[in-house]
Amino acid sequence: MSKIEPQEKASVKHSLSVCDVMRDNTNEVIMKIESLLPSYIENFADLQEEGLRIARDFFGTCYIAEKEFLDNMGVDQKAIESFDKYFKILTKTTVSEIEMMSNLQKTFVENTMSAMKSYDDYVKLALSSYAKMLEYATAMTKI
Numbered sequence: 001m002s003k004i005e006p007q008e009k010a011s012v013k014h015s016l017s018v019c020d021v022m023r024d025n026t027n028e029v030i031m032k033i034e035s036l037l038p039s040y041i042e043n044f045a046d047l048q049e050e051g052l053r054i055a056r057d058f059f060g061t062c063y064i065a066e067k068e069f070l071d072n073m074g075v076d077q078k079a080i081e082s083f084d085k086y087f088k089i090l091t092k093t094t095v096s097e098i099e100m101m102s103n104l105q106k107t108f109v110e111n112t113m114s115a116m117k118s119y120d121d122y123v124k125l126a127l128s129s130y131a132k133m134l135e136y137a138t139a140m141t142k143i
Helices: 004-014 017-073 075-143
Strands: none
Touching: none
């Protein structure tokens, strides 16, 4: 009889529940997504950096190629100053819009996190009620 008991304990030890299967496999998927997050962020940052580098190089090349040509055209200095003022306004507007979009994105993330926290609180409350109901149902079936 003592030989049978360890085998029974071993079989009980290796039994799985549906909840174990769901938890373990869900955790594996979540851990994979979490492990890739830094790489996703880095890839998009690299993509943006390359796009900005290309834009900077484009205007740098144009500057070198066209500076002497435009300087020799004899464009009125007041026209250039007006063009500069106009471009400064466009630049300030663009920088302001970039800042607004950044703030909008920050607010979106904060609101989404708040909604997720509220959802998490609701799910925990619902699961607590569900656990109490299962406890009650289990107690009732033992009678």
